[in-house]
Amino acid sequence: MTANRSSAPALAVVGATGAVGSTLLQILPTRADVWGDIRLIASQRSAGRRLAVRGEEAEVLALTEDAFDGLGPGDVVLFLTPAEVSARWAPVATARGAVVVDQSAAFRQDPEVPLVVPEVNGYAARIRPRGIVAGPDCVTAAMIAAVGALHAGFSLVELTVSSYQAAGAAGRAGSQALRRQLSLVAGTALGEAPGDVRRAVGEDTGPFAAPLALNVVPWSGDLREDGWSSHELAVRAETRRILDLASLKVSVTCVQVPVVTGHSLTVRARFEQRVDARTAREVLEAAPGVVLVDDPAAGEFPTPADAAGTDPAWVGRLRGSLDDRYALEFFVCADNLRKGAALNAAQIAELIVGELA
Ligand SMILES: NC(=O)c1ccc[n+]([C@@H]2O[C@H](COP(=O)([O-])OP(=O)(O)OC[C@H]3O[C@@H](n4cnc5c(N)ncnc54)[C@H](OP(=O)(O)O)[C@@H]3O)[C@@H](O)[C@H]2O)c1
Structure with missing residues (x-):
């Protein structure tokens, strides 16, 4: 985990080591400083790796139930993972009360999951019966x-x-x-x-x-x-x-x-x-x-x-x-990798935090 700014909402990034995850870590310092703790999660293969985020080093956690400990209402979990990983683990994050933003294909056609591009239909992120908001395909x-x-x-x-x-x-x-x-x-x-x-x-x-x-x-x-x-x-x-x-x-x-x-x-x-x-x-x-x-x-x-x-x-x-x-x-x-995935996910997460604040 990175620097503890515990009063602000936490952001967990599942898939932090991938192509989209790496792009997100580059983008975060250029965005509004709205996040408290930033938690990096990937597969067991990457557990223990250290990655730079917001100018500090953070250790990558393996994706397990424990990886979501301490997250709750007001926090956001980004899934930048293959669809089968998002499908399996997003409900685990929402069960803790966090809102999930998923950039895979897992929920894009689920009528209970809004599909959002903030410049076009940002309002749709407000109604999310499953606690999940999806971002579209990069095309x-x-x-x-x-x-x-x-x-x-x-x-x-x-x-x-x-x-x-x-x-x-x-x-x-x-x-x-x-x-x-x-x-x-x-x-x-x-x-x-x-x-x-x-x-x-x-x-x-x-x-x-x-x-x-x-x-x-x-x-x-x-x-x-x-x-x-x-x-x-x-x-x-x-x-x-x-x-x-x-x-x-x-x-x-x-x-x-x-x-x-x-x-x-x-x-x-x-x-x-x-x-x-x-x-x-x-x-x-x-x-x-x-x-x-x-x-x-x-x-x-x-x-x-x-x-x-x-x-x-x-x-x-x-x-x-x-x-x-x-x-x-x-x-x-x-x-x-940016508007097609990481940037869109960051924009949705910021919308959600703005609404919950
Ligand atoms: N690339 C694009 O332009 C783009 C655009 C729009 C949407 N997307 C979607 O975004 C998602 C991520 O794409 P990507 O291009 O970043 O893929 P990627 O480079 O293959 O990265 C996949 C990420 O998911 C993690 N992961 C894989 N299997 C896992 C498991 N079983 N448990 C936990 N973590 C696991 C990987 O961790 P390890 O490093 O530990 O393996 C890595 O961090 C996909 O759903 C993709 O369809 C991609």
């Missing part, structure tokens, strides 16, 4: 502040999205697999003959269905019999929930690209009202969590390399659709 999170602001302005009726997803969305295993593959293909004359990249990378493609170095993989998640992937359906369902548009038409294609951190998406959004790029620009310029960077002639446009390590969703290439006066097209990039 949903990358676009939803921009889409939500446009929906508030023009009333969304249809959304078509393609993702260009970073390897880091698959956790440490994903970014390590891409780095390993890149080192295997680096400096070789590849891509000239069929099978070159596959031969260099070998059988072990990590969490991806094919080599990701010098390549793209045309789905993420599990493929179903009807051809849609679990990830595509999740983004569709989450978008509907967060915007409270149960029958919104949504079509998503998830594609993995050889980027370590930073998701990019192309978005086509169709509205009830006529839209033009100029008015849409004004809406996005005022939208919380969104930065419009859209002057390609001056070298101003978003890329995942520029979005990595930053908090907002960066929007560019904003155009009115050529054949439809009710539709807009744009490109958006966001850091999958």
Whole structure:
């Protein structure tokens, strides 16, 4: 545990050693100083490790019932863990009276668990019958502040999205697999003959269905019999929930690209009202969590390399659709570990603490 500031609410971070957990520990000192004790928890493998948080070293505890001792009403427990770990252990934390913020897929479709992006539907975090609030998937999170602001302005009726997803969305295993593959293909004359990249990378493609170095993989998640992937359906369902548009038409294609951190998406959004790029620009310029960077002639446009390590969703290439006066097209990039996970979780936790204070 870190410095005892016992009068303020405690924050426990389960999964503190993972890709999202490490990002959260970097973010915490940059956020409002609302927390008392900060407790770090991970698997038995990491027990005893020492990590820096808020400028001090803290020992990582193993995830056991005892790890929640002393936590209670007013405290918040973040789960930045695989879904099966969140599903098993979040109820243990809520049984102690703490509120859980879960960043996994475990509760995102549970009607008794609000799915929250503070810039869009922060109010929803107040009603949490199970004592749990969920954050969305990192693809949903990358676009939803921009889409939500446009929906508030023009009333969304249809959304078509393609993702260009970073390897880091698959956790440490994903970014390590891409780095390993890149080192295997680096400096070789590849891509000239069929099978070159596959031969260099070998059988072990990590969490991806094919080599990701010098390549793209045309789905993420599990493929179903009807051809849609679990990830595509999740983004569709989450978008509907967060915007409270149960029958919104949504079509998503998830594609993995050889980027370590930073998701990019192309978005086509169709509205009830006529839209033009100029008015849409004004809406996005005022939208919380969104930065419009859209002057390609001056070298101003978003890329995942520029979005990595930053908090907002960066929007560019904003155009009115050529054949439809009710539709807009744009490109958006966001850091999958920050707005896609750790930052969103921190923002929800701060909302809850503000409400309980
Ligand atoms: N990466 C992203 O961009 C992203 C974005 C949005 C949401 N998410 C979601 O956020 C969660 C964490 O993702 P991640 O990318 O940080 O994964 P990760 O890098 O694999 O880290 C997983 C974390 O969970 C801990 N953990 C694993 N099994 C455990 C167990 N049995 N008991 C206790 N702790 C356990 C790990 O501890 P050890 O180090 O001790 O193994 C580690 O701290 C996942 O549900 C993921 O889907 C990730």
